[in-house]
Amino acid sequence: MVDGEPAFELSRWCGTCPFLFRRLETARQTLSLESVQKLLSGTTTDLDDAGVIYAFGTLLPEGEYLPLLLRVEPRLITPGQEGDYFSSEQVAT
16 A cells, blocks of 8 residues: 555465566556665664665554664574574473
């Protein structure tokens, strides 16, 4: 949905009819991957100043959001070893 109007048409697939996924005229907004990469690759302390909120906000449906700056450091987890969700947290739950 864009401004309350459908952005894409998705047919109901029944197995005998071809699948249809079509972009409608209301979906005119775009987001360049190169510009997003540039926005997110630098160091920023304020999402408003960096333009991140504007870039992504135009793509989101109207509503209330809480933008956060988070630092995420992925780490490799081996199944069955320390840190494996299914071997520890899921079992405890």
